[in-house]
Structures are given as structure tokens and as C-alpha cells.
Amino acid sequence: MSKISIDFKTGLIKKNKPIYAGIDLGTTNSLIATIQNSNAEILNDQYGKPLFIPSIIYFKDDFSVLHGDLAKPYLESDPESTIYSIKRLMGKSYKDLETKKSNIGYRLHEDSTENLIKINIRGKYFTPIELSSFILSNLKLQAEQSLNTVLENVVITVPAYFNDNQRQATRDAGKLAGLNVLRIINEPTAACLAYGIGLDRQESKIIAVYDLGGGTFDISILRVEDGVFDVLSTRGDTNLGGDDFDQAIIQYWSDKYKDGIQFNLNKIRLLAEEAKKIVNEGEIFSSRILSSVIELSPDEFKLISDKLIEKTIECCKLAILDSKLTIDQIDSVILVGGSTRLKLVREAIKNFFNRTPDTSLNPDYAIATGAAIQADILAGNRKDLLLLDINPLSLGIETLGGIMDVIIPRNSKIPIQLAREYTTSKDGQINLKISVYQGERDLVENNRKLGEFILKNIPPMPAGIPKIQVRFSINADGILNVKAKELRTNIEQEVLIKSQFSLSPEIIAKMLSESIQFANQDMEIKSLIDTVNEANALLLATEKFINENTEHLSKKEILILNEHKLNLQKSIQTSIKNDIQISMDALNSFSTPIAHRIMDMNIQAALRNQEILKSITEEINQDGQKIK
Ligand code: ADP
Ligand code: MG
Numbered sequence: 001m002s003k004i005s006i007d008f009k010t011g012l013i014k015k016n017k018p019i020y021a022g023i024d025l026g027t028t029n030s031l032i033a034t035i036q037n038s039n040a041e042i043l044n045d046q047y048g049k050p051l052f053i054p055s056i057i058y059f060k061d062d063f064s065v066l067h068g069d070l071a072k073p074y075l076e077s078d079p080e081s082t083i084y085s086i087k088r089l090m091g092k093s094y095k096d097l098e099t100k101k102s103n104i105g106y107r108l109h110e111d112s113t114e115n116l117i118k119i120n121i122r123g124k125y126f127t128p129i130e131l132s133s134f135i136l137s138n139l140k141l142q143a144e145q146s147l148n149t150v151l152e153n154v155v156i157t158v159p160a161y162f163n164d165n166q167r168q169a170t171r172d173a174g175k176l177a178g179l180n181v182l183r184i185i186n187e188p189t190a191a192c193l194a195y196g197i198g199l200d201r202q203e204s205k206i207i208a209v210y211d212l213g214g215g216t217f218d219i220s221i222l223r224v225e226d227g228v229f230d231v232l233s234t235r236g237d238t239n240l241g242g243d244d245f246d247q248a249i250i251q252y253w254s255d256k257y258k259d260g261i262q263f264n265l266n267k268i269r270l271l272a273e274e275a276k277k278i279v280n281e282g283e284i285f286s287s288r289i290l291s292s293v294i295e296l297s298p299d300e301f302k303l304i305s306d307k308l309i310e311k312t313i314e315c316c317k318l319a320i321l322d323s324k325l326t327i328d329q330i331d332s333v334i335l336v337g338g339s340t341r342l343k344l345v346r347e348a349i350k351n352f353f354n355r356t357p358d359t360s361l362n363p364d365y366a367i368a369t370g371a372a373i374q375a376d377i378l379a380g381n382r383k384d385l386l387l388l389d390i391n392p393l394s395l396g397i398e399t400l401g402g403i404m405d406v407i408i409p410r411n412s413k414i415p416i417q418l419a420r421e422y423t424t425s426k427d428g429q430i431n432l433k434i435s436v437y438q439g440e441r442d443l444v445e446n447n448r449k450l451g452e453f454i455l456k457n458i459p460p461m462p463a464g465i466p467k468i469q470v471r472f473s474i475n476a477d478g479i480l481n482v483k484a485k486e487l488r489t490n491i492e493q494e495v496l497i498k499s500q501f502s503l504s505p506e507i508i509a510k511m512l513s514e515s516i517q518f519a520n521q522d523m524e525i526k527s528l529i530d531t532v533n534e535a536n537a538l539l540l541a542t543e544k545f546i547n548e549n550t551e552h553l554s555k556k557e558i559l560i561l562n563e564h565k566l567n568l569q570k571s572i573q574t575s576i577k578n579d580i581q582i583s584m585d586a587l588n589s590f591s592t593p594i595a596h597r598i599m600d601m602n603i604q605a606a607l608r609n610q611e612i613l614k615s616i617t618e619e620i621n622q623d624g625q626k627i628k
Contacts, residue, residue, distance in 0.1 A: 020153045020182070020379045022190065022371025023139060025132065025170065027087040028214025028241070029338070030055045031365065032139045032154075033372035034147075035381070040194065040369035046145045052364060053142075057083045057134050059121050067138045079105035081121055085215055086135070088238065089128040091166035092117050109581075112592070115534055118581075125581055127527070129173045136177035152180045152516070155375040157367050160186040160220045160234040164420070168406060175440075175519045180512060182378045183411045187211060188220035189229040190370030191336045194361055198224045199373075199382075205331040206232075208319075210349055210357070211367075212312060212339035215241040219316050221323040221330070228413075233322035235315040240308065242339035246272040248304045253294055276301070280342055302344060309348045316352055333357040336366045378411070390414065392508050395472055395480065398435040398444040400425055401529035407472045410440065417473035421487075424468075425537075428460040432468060434484050436497060440515030442522035448511070453495045455484040463540070531577050535568055535584055542591060552598050564590055 021034045021043070031052045033042045043051045058071035059081045066074070074082040083106055089097065094111040097104075109118040109125060118125040136156075143151050158170050167184045174181035188209035192198050197207060204225045211218045218236035222229050249272040271294070275285035279301040286295045320327060333353045339345065340363045349357050361369070376382060391414055396406040399422065408418050424432060432455045439447030458466050467487040474480050483494040515522075542565055546558060553561075564587040571583040 018153055018379075019147060019149060019151050020372070020375035020381075021143065021151055021155075022368050022373070022375050023136065023154050023156045023174075024187070024190070024368035024371060025087065025135065025156055025158075025173075026055055026213060026367075027085050027216055028055060028243075029053065029364070030135050030139060031368045032143050033365065033368040034143075035372055035376045040372040040376070042365050042368060043143050044146055045142050051139060051142055051146070053135075053139065055084065055086065055135055057086075057131060059083070061122070063122070063124065065134055067135070075105065080107055082106065083119065083121070083131050086128050086131045088215070089117055089119075090132065091163065091169045092128075111588075113534075124578060129169050129176065129523075132170065132173035133176035136174055136179060140177055140179060152178075153182050153375060153379065154179050155183050155185055155190075155371040155378065156181055157187045157190045157371050158184055159216070159218055159236075160188055160231045161218070161236065164418075168409070171409065172523070175516065176523050178516060178519065180516055182375060184409075185371060185374055186220070186229070186231060187218070187336070187367050188222055188231070188234075188334075190367045190374065191334050192222060192224060192229065192370065193373045194366040194370035195332075195334055195358060197332070197334075198227055198229060201227045206325060206329055208316070208330050208333045208353065210312070210316070210333060210335050210340065211236075211337040212335075212342075212345060213241050213337040214339070215239070215243050217241060217312050217315065217337075219312070219319045221319050221325065232325070233319045235319040235322065237311060237315060240311055241337075242273075242276075244308055245276055245305055245339065245342070248308065249275055249296060249301070252300065252304050253296075257292070257294060276342075280344075305342070305344055309342075309345055312345070313348055313352050316349075327353060334366075335359050336363045338364050391416065391474060391478075393438045393448075393511060394440055395436070395438050395450075395474075397422075397470055398437060400533050402443050402445060403526055403529055404437055404439070404442055404444045404447055407470065408474065414474045414478065415476045417471065419469050419471040422468045422470060423464050424458070424461070424466050425463055427463050429463065429466075430458050430460055431456050432458060432484070434470060434482065434493075434495075436480075436482055436495070439511050441511075441518065442526040446514070446518070446522070450480070450497045451482075451495055453482075453484075453493055455486065455491065455493045457491055458486050459489055461488075528575060528577050531580050532572055532575075535572050535580050538584055538587065539565055539568060542587065545591070545595065549598050552601065553594070557594060560590060561587075561594075 019034060021032050022040070023032050024030060029052055031042055031050070033040055045051055053068035054072060056068060056071040056075065058066040058074040058078070060066070071082060075084060093114050094108060094117050095114060097108060097117060107120040109120050111118075116127060118127055119131065140151050154174060156170055156174055158167055162170070170184055171181050188211065189198070191209045191211070192207055197205060205223070207222045207224060209220045209222065216236065216238050217240045218234065220234040221232045223232055246269060250268055253268070253272070271287055275296045278285040279296055279298045282298055284295060284297045286293060330353065333349060333355060335346070335349065335357050340359070346357060346359065391408055391410055391412045394406045394410040395408045396404050399405045405420070407420050408416060433452060434455060435444065435452040436450045437444045437447040438450055441447050455468065458468075469485050469487055471483045471485070472480060480497040481494060482497065483492065485492040542561060546553065546561055550558070564583070568580070568583040568587055571579045574580075
């Protein structure tokens with residue numbers, strides 16, 4: 001592992017010791033830890049308060065932002081401009097979220113495609129990546145103020161169930177915040193590291209990590225062997241956490257004090273959370289609101305929280321079932337997440353797992369401190385821990401508009417094999433060029449080209465129909481093999497690329513430094529290209545729609561559709577992302593009702609045809625009977 005440090009602002013290679021940190025980018029709270037005096041510790045801000053910050057961002061009129069506790073009050077007073085739980089949206093499309101949108105206070109951009117979700121804040125569109133990068137930038141800034149030095153190298157944690165897209169989105173958010181993301185690791189893995197599990201290469205253990213946070217619950221069963229963590233199974237509920245206990249208390253109070261007390265919703269939420277913490281200590285909670293008193297006893301709390309806790313235990317059962325192990329094969333149970341402070345939760349876990357769970361660490365801090373330990377290992381500061389061979393720079397292919405699509409992220413352990421699926425962008429396309437690149441920049445033109453080949457003889461199909469799998473595998477010698485296969489027809493093509501690790505540490509360092517230096521600029525261009533690609537696809541779809549449905553469209557409708565098309569084409573020319581988005585919205589909101597109308601007509605026609613078919617079948621049957 002090279003020990004070169006880079007100043008990401010200037011691109012200069014530095015000799016002094018860089019700082020390595022771990023970040024827990026949480027749904028409810030985010031925090032940052034580093035190794036200080038050989039201990040992993042949560043960083044304090046410049047006033048000595050732990051950098052444990054609610055993951056909430058408030059956008060003011062001028063798009064300047066407030067973070068954390070300062071942003072919290074706006075959840076009630078200005079919900080459309082106050083972003084919370086953005087982690088739930090990472091790597092998701094509007095379609096994925098449609099059924100859950102009523103729970104979200106801010107405005108999701110409605111879109112019927114598979115495109116990644118955008119959030120409309122005061123008329124400007126933001127992606128979850130951008131919004132997460134605000135949280136990370138704030139952590140970085142505050143950590144730098146407290147350490148009085150530049151923070152560059154971080155490990156960020158994600159839930160074990162995050163897929164490739166969600167992990168890549170988290171990586172991009174880090175990059176956009178000006179951070180060098182050494183690695184994305186699983187939250188339960190970080191929790192184990194915090195407890196010192198996995199640091200001894202000889203040990204082999206099975207660990208259950210129970211993580212109950214503010215809005216989510218995860219249970220993961222891991223196997224640790226030779227310092228390598230394997231997720232055997234993971235279950236959970238993305239809509240179950242401490243907030244639900246608060247909600248249950250609010251519900252209980254509103255039933256108990258039916259005609260009594262008028263509360264302000266924000267105030268009652270805070271009271272419910274406070275009550276939860278007090279009854280958890282075995283005391284009775286009591287508070288005076290105006291002339292009334294509201295109370296909650298530990299027994300009452302047990303009554304209303306049992307069901308929620310039982311739900312988590314059900315998930316544990318399933319996770320163990322999935323792991324194909326039995327409860328007694330589990331060596332330790334680790335608790336993380338603020339809500340595991342609840343004694344009722346601890347008791348239920350103890351009963352289920354038949355042992356006292358390990359709670360010696362602060363459950364709020366374990367994930368961030370574990371990430372800091374991983375960062376320290378990657379920094380090469382732990383002589384006792386050998387680093388496994390890693391892939392030093394990301395490997396990927398060129399996609400529409402010259403964008404680099406990463407297939408194997410940098411710092412992945414090798415040997416490794418990963419695949420992604422792609423499709424064609426033109427109707428009847430029979431050849432597809434696969435160009436392989438190495439590097440961290442978003443546009444391939446700034447990366448290093450390793451080779452290319454053409455997947456030929458794809459049977460002509462409409463754009464978007466072929467399923468082309470591109471598989472990258474790096475063997476233990478660092479040789480990359482790239483295969484492309486059209487899955488519907490099994491047509492296949494491959495290429496071998498040798499010695500991709502021949503780059504000197506200086507060149508690797510330079511490529512990394514440039515990727516951070518140009519991150520903002522790159523992401524802006526990338527997101528413009530993404531929007532233009534989306535707009536071009538919409539233009540094509542609209543044209544197809546008009547051609548295929550001319551007889552069902554009025555002259556006026558065709559005229560207006562064409563006007564919208566023209567407007568969109570003009571916006572594309574301007575290269576202003578927000579303008580293109582607005583023209584797409586205008587076209588979509590005009591065409592969607594028409595499309596629905598025509599779809600209804602087609603369904604009715606299909607139903608009529610079915611009736612006819614049915615009647616023919618019946619006749620035949622009758623005939624048959626007659627013959628009989
Ligand atoms: P996330 O992983 O979703 O970011 P956290 O792990 O920070 O969330 O957990 C936040 C939750 O922990 C909140 O619902 C909060 O009410 C709860 N919590 C914090 N302290 C306590 C406590 N002493 N007793 C019970 N619940 C607590
Ligand atoms: Mg958490």
C-alpha cells in the first residue's frame with residue numbers, strides 16, 4: 001500500500017501524515033470518528049461537542065443551508081425545504097418510492113421512468129447524492145475546524161443490504177463533498193471492528209449485529225474468518241425504528257387524553273422522545289402542558305412497544321433461517337443504533353438469542369468508530385494487519401454521452417468478479433462498442449483507456465430491449481478479463497487486459513487527486529449529460545407515440561406535442577440542466593393524460609377482442625357438443 005498523501009486542493013503530493021476518518025452516514029444522525037492516541041474516537045466540534053449531527057438540511061431562500069439541530073425546527077414550519085432521511089432515497093427511482101411518498105414531507109419529482117429520483121426544493125432539482133454530499137461536506141468542514149487540518153481520506157458505512165447503485169451513490173456523495181472515499185463498508189462490519197472482532201487473523205466467528213436506529217432496523221449475521229467479513233444474511237425493516245416508538249407514545253396519549261389537550265405536533269414529538277428515555281430508566285414521565293398534565297409509566301410503555309419489538313425479533317428469526325445456522329452457533333450478539341438503549345429491546349434480544357448481548361460500547365458511536373478503524377487499517381497504520389491485495393483504481397466502461405460507469409470500484413479486494421447490465425440506445429442496433437477505462441473521473445475522456453472491443457451481431461430489437469451483461473473479473477495476478485454477453489441470445493465476446501497494476505504510486509495518486517479536485521465540475525457535467533440523455537429518450541418516445549397513435553390524436557394535440565418537442569430541443573441546446581428539466585416536465589404533463597386516455601382505449605379494445613375470442617371458443621365448444 002502506498003503511503004503517499006495528496007493535497008486535493010493543489011494536487012501536490014505531500015509528505016506529512018494525512019488524517020483518516022470513518023463516517024457513519026445515518027438516516028437519522030451522521031457522525032465522524034478518527035484514531036486519536038491509538039483509540040478510535042468520535043470527533044468533537046470546535047466547542048467540544050461530539051460531531052453527532054441529525055441528518056437534516058434546511059434550504060433557505062437563497063439556497064444557503066442549515067444543518068442538524070439548526071435545521072430541525074423547519075421540519076414543521078417549512079417541510080418542503082427541509083430534507084431528512086435522504087438515505088432512504090439513495091439509488092432509488094420515483095417508481096420505487098411512489099407508494100411511500102405520502103410519508104415524505106418534501107417534494108419528490110414525479111417521473112414514470114426508472115430514472116433516479118430528484119427532489120424539488122424551491123424549484124431547483126437536487127439528487128439524493130447531492131443532498132447527502134451536503135451532510136458529508138458539513139461533517140468534513142466541522143471536523144477540519146476542530147482538527148485544524150485538512151481531512152481527505154474517509155471510509156463511509158452503508159447498510160449491508162445496499163445494492164451496487166446505492167453504494168456507488170454513497171461513494172459519489174463523498175467525492176462531491178471533496179472527500180477521498182477509501183472504501184464503502186457495511187455498517188455491521190464496522191460495528192464488529194469497533195468491538196475488535198476481525199482484527200485477529202486467526203479467529204473465526206459468527207456474529208449477529210442488531211441495529212435499531214431512528215427510522216430503520218437491520219439484523220445481519222456475519223462470518224469473520226482470516227480478517228474477512230462475509231454477510232451470511234441480512235433482514236430488517238426500513239420503516240421501523242425509534243421514531244415508531246415515539247409515534248406509538250403519541251398515539252397512546254391522544255387516545256388517553258381524548259378530549260383534553262391540544263398539542264403542537266413538533267412539541268409533542270419531542271415530548272414523546274423525552275418520555276421514552278425517561279420511562280426507559282424506570283421512572284414515570286410527567287409533563288405539564290398549559291393547565292394539563294401528561295404522563296407515561298414504564299408499564300404503559302411496555303404495553304405499547306411490545307409489538308414493535310416483536311417485529312424485530314421476527315426479522316432475527318428469518319435472518320437466522322436465511323443464514324442456515326442455529327442460534328447456538330452464534331458466538332456474539334452486538335447491539336448498535338440509539339434505540340438499542342431501550343431496556344425492553346435488550347431483554348427481548350437476550351431471551352431470543354439465549355445470551356447477554358454485547359453492549360459495552362456506546363451504540364450511537366460504534367459504527368463510526370469501526371469505520372475509523374477500517375480507515376486506519378487502509379492507511380497502513382496497523383503493522384500487524386496485512387492488507388489484502390486491492391484494485392487501486394476503479395474499472396468501468398463508457399456509457400451514453402461519454403460517462404464512466406464503474407463496474408469494479410477502486411479498493412475492492414481481488415480476486416473479484418462483478419457484472420452490470422446494459423442495453424442499446426437505438427432501435428435495431430446490432431453492434432455495441434465496449435470501451436474499458438480505469439480511473440476515478442466521471443467522464444471517460446479524463447480516465448485511462450485500457451482497451452475496447454465490439455459485441456457484434458446482436459439481433460435487431462427496439463432500443464432498450466437487449467439485455468447486455470458486461471462482466472469484469474480480476475484474477476489473483478491482477479489480470480482483467482472483460483466479457484460482454486447479450487442475455488436474450490447468448491451472443492458473447494471477451495477481451496483480456498493485462499498488468500493493470502503497472503501504474504506507479506505517483507500516477508495513481510495523481511489520478512486520485514484530480515478526481516477530487518474536479519469532482520464538482522465532473523458531477524455537474526455528468527448530471528447535465530444524464531439529463532440530456534433522459535431528454536433525448538423522451539423526444540424519441542414522444543415521436544414514436546405520435547407516429548403510432550396519429551388516428552387517436554386531435555390535430556391540436558399533435559401541434560402542441562410538437563411545440564413541446566421543439567421547446568425541449570431548444571432547451572437541450574442551452575445546456576442548462578434546470579431548463580431542460582422544466583421543458584421535460586411541461587411535455588410530460590401535457591402528454592401523460594393523453595397517453596392514459598389512449599391506454600384506456602387500447603385496454604377497452606383488448607377487452608372487446610377478448611369477448612370476441614371467448615365467443616368463438618364457445619361456438620366451437622357448442623359445435624363440438626353438437627357433433628357429439
Ligand atoms: P440512525 O442509524 O437511523 O441514524 P441512530 O442510531 O442515531 O439512528 O438512533 C436514533 C434513535 O435512537 C432515535 O429514535 C432516538 O430517539 C433513539 N435514542 C437515542 N437515545 C436513546 C435512549 N437513551 N433511549 C431510547 N432511545 C434512544
Ligand atoms: Mg445507524
